[in-house]
Amino acid sequence: MKIAVCIKQVPDTETRIRIAPDGKSILESDVNWIVSPYDEFAIEEALKIKEARGGEVVLVSLGPDRAQSALRSGLAMGADSALHLKDPLFEQTDTLGTAWALATALKPMAPDLIFMGQQGVGGDNAQVPGLVAEILDLPQVTTVVKADIQDGKATVEREIEGAHETWDVTLPAVLSAQKGLNEPRYASLKGIMAAKKKLIETKGAADLGLTAEQLAPKTKVVALELPPSRSAVKMIEGDADTQVKELLRLLHEEAKVI
Amino acid sequence: MATIVTYAEHRDGKLRRPSLEAVSEARRLAAALKASVHTVLVGSGIEGLASELGAHGADAVHLFDQAELGAYATEPYARAVAQVVAAEKPAVVLVPFTAMGRDLAPRVAARVGAGLVSDCVALTVKNERLEARRPMYAGKAYATVRWEGEPQMATLRPNVFPVGVADAARKVEVKKETVDTSARAKVTAVHATASGKVELTEAQIIVSGGRGLKGPENFHLVESLAAALGAAVGASRAVVDAGWVDHQYQVGQTGKTVSPTLYVACGISGAIQHLAGMSSSKYIVAINKDADAPIFKVANYGVVGDLFELLPKLTEAAKRYFAGKS
Numbered sequence: 001m002k003i004a005v006c007i008k009q010v011p012d013t014e015t016r017i018r019i020a021p022d023g024k025s026i027l028e029s030d031v032n033w034i035v036s037p038y039d040e041f042a043i044e045e046a047l048k049i050k051e052a053r054g055g056e057v058v059l060v061s062l063g064p065d066r067a068q069s070a071l072r073s074g075l076a077m078g079a080d081s082a083l084h085l086k087d088p089l090f091e092q093t094d095t096l097g098t099a100w101a102l103a104t105a106l107k108p109m110a111p112d113l114i115f116m117g118q119q120g121v122g123g124d125n126a127q128v129p130g131l132v133a134e135i136l137d138l139p140q141v142t143t144v145v146k147a148d149i150q151d152g153k154a155t156v157e158r159e160i161e162g163a164h165e166t167w168d169v170t171l172p173a174v175l176s177a178q179k180g181l182n183e184p185r186y187a188s189l190k191g192i193m194a195a196k197k198k199l200i201e202t203k204g205a206a207d208l209g210l211t212a213e214q215l216a217p218k219t220k221v222v223a224l225e226l227p228p229s230r231s232a233v234k235m236i237e238g239d240a241d242t243q244v245k246e247l248l249r250l251l252h253e254e255a256k257v258i
Numbered sequence: 259m260a261t262i263v264t265y266a267e268h269r270d271g272k273l274r275r276p277s278l279e280a281v282s283e284a285r286r287l288a289a290a291l292k293a294s295v296h297t298v299l300v301g302s303g304i305e306g307l308a309s310e311l312g313a314h315g316a317d318a319v320h321l322f323d324q325a326e327l328g329a330y331a332t333e334p335y336a337r338a339v340a341q342v343v344a345a346e347k348p349a350v351v352l353v354p355f356t357a358m359g360r361d362l363a364p365r366v367a368a369r370v371g372a373g374l375v376s377d378c379v380a381l382t383v384k385n386e387r388l389e390a391r392r393p394m395y396a397g398k399a400y401a402t403v404r405w406e407g408e409p410q411m412a413t414l415r416p417n418v419f420p421v422g423v424a425d426a427a428r429k430v431e432v433k434k435e436t437v438d439t440s441a442r443a444k445v446t447a448v449h450a451t452a453s454g455k456v457e458l459t460e461a462q463i464i465v466s467g468g469r470g471l472k473g474p475e476n477f478h479l480v481e482s483l484a485a486a487l488g489a490a491v492g493a494s495r496a497v498v499d500a501g502w503v504d505h506q507y508q509v510g511q512t513g514k515t516v517s518p519t520l521y522v523a524c525g526i527s528g529a530i531q532h533l534a535g536m537s538s539s540k541y542i543v544a545i546n547k548d549a550d551a552p553i554f555k556v557a558n559y560g561v562v563g564d565l566f567e568l569l570p571k572l573t574e575a576a577k578r579y580f581a582g583k584s
Contacts, residue, residue, distance in 0.1 A: 011395070013396075013511040013512060013530075013531040013534075014529070014530055014531060015395075015398075015530075016398075016530065017395045017398040017399045019399065024401075026395075026399065037512050038512070094373065095364075095374065095376075096367065096368065096371075096372075096373065096374070099364075099368065118360075121396070121511060121512065122394060122395050122396075123394060124376065124377060124393070124394060124395070124396060124515075125374075125376040125377075126360045126364075126376055126377075127363075127364040127367070127374055127376060128364070129364070130332070130361060130362075130363070130364030130365045130367075130368070131364045131365075131367065131368040133332075133365065134336070134364070134365045134368035134369055135368050138442075139332070139333065139441070139442035139443035140332055140361070140365070140443060141332075141443050142360065142361045143357065143360070143361075145505075155446075158357075159357065159506060160357035160358070161356065161357055161457040161459065161460070162450060162451060162457050163448050163449060163450045163451055164448070164449055164451055165445045165447070165448050166445065166446050166447040166448070166449075167443055167444060167445055167446065168443070168444055168446050169442060169443035169444075170442045170443070173442070173443065178505075179505045179508070179512055179513070180504070180505040180506075216406070217373070217406065218371075218372070218373025218405060218406050218407055219373040219374070219375050219403055219404070219405050219406070220403065220404055220405075220406065221401045221402070221403050222389075222402050222403065222404050223401065223402040224394070224399050224400070224401050224402075225399065225400055225402075226398075226399055226400075227393075227397060227398070227399070227400055227537065227538070230537065230542075230555075230556050230557075230558070231558065233544070233554050233555070233557045233558065233559070233560045234558065234559050234560065235549075235554075235560045235561075235562065236559060236560065236561050240563055240564070240567045240568050240571055241571060243561050243563060243568065244568065244571045244572045244575045245575065247543065247559060247561060247572070248572075248575055248576065248579055250559055251520065251541070251543070251559075252579075255520070255540075255541045255558065255559075257463070257519045257520040257540070257541050258463075258487070258520070258576075258579070
């Protein structure tokens, strides 16, 4: 079984965000880059399926040079090979262009299963799984918290508001991983050493036959700013009974929320 | 005349609130864009919901009422929305950023070649074009986004856009349509999970618990307060990762981003990734024994004290308060 996993390199969730001088991106100087946590669930699930059923796990990541280290992390976890999609045109495109690049790269691989995180942490768009599935004309199940892969089909659980849905899906398909699917493994020392020897293939837009016109973004961030600061806290003093009484009074009379 | 298309989600025979938020926002934009509002309604036995959409601002409802559409399936539902988009050539398409909308909207966007902006918290019209405001980095920054071309497709964060006053006298045209219902991915069962009472992302009040509760056996203190306030229950990543509660309760960057009217953080120190997920709440109450905890930096009201004394007292007082009110 051939499983492709699309991963994105993102700022660590503990990163303090600072705005770059261009006013529409973040300052990358102090950022610690990691594999998006949801993508780690996707890698882990792919590895588990491979261990249970045999096959291979191929990683694909679109991003600048630094994305190589994300691919290296995935290889260290146990993935077999990696493809890095790198091109100035990719850097300027939006979610739809990203999906076109990924889909075009994935198509000739003909994977039985395409896994990715349900969203890339940071961009928080939660779009690429569905976009890729539609472009490749494959079925999709998103925010998957449980996956049982069989021959030519899978039974998976998807998280929705206040419920889990059980889905039957034919393969090949695109599945997006939600937290709760598994506990991603740590790379072993042996895995890290082995990953260093694995080849990362690189492809640009021209290699995929994609033009600047096809990758022209349909959405553009024109400004990025920090959230408005919140008003100063009002500390409620006194013993517990006084605090409770005063808190309820403030919520009722001042905030008018109860 | 320009058109705005919205998607209406329903469950158990009722329109979900984010659907009405989308129609209400479309109505507001329609005034600025001189547009008519068309809403797509997909399901089985749902014709009765059209009038409510009309009352909230839909001029037309495209009704796909077919027995095979009783359960949500991405492919036929996306086909239905794309069919309306292809026919109406709307300037704007609005879909709620719910579990269903998150699954559906990208599929439609790729199908019709639309630029899609996720999780918008505000839309403004400038020179007859739309401009969106959306959180990034789970709310640690806000982006202003514009589209090239049309349709300008957006998903809307639940609980942010106000629902307009219904006008039962508004007339709505119901356009019955059909779609190929075949699907390669299908729902075979749905089981409610414990948080089914009040959904986090749509709750007006949330009570969240963190490591200050010391152990899973004390989490009921948070649940009791939530019940007394009619609130949803949330949790910090620390207690989810420790296995006290399921991930669906997690608020923060790898959990849910919430914007309730009132967020009560109990024993949550306020790690940056948690603050990212809740700092857009209208009012924040922090209850913590450590007066230096970062949570107090985002709180409106701070209470320093012992959770094990404060929470039961607050629960009892809240119960008395609501008993006295009703």
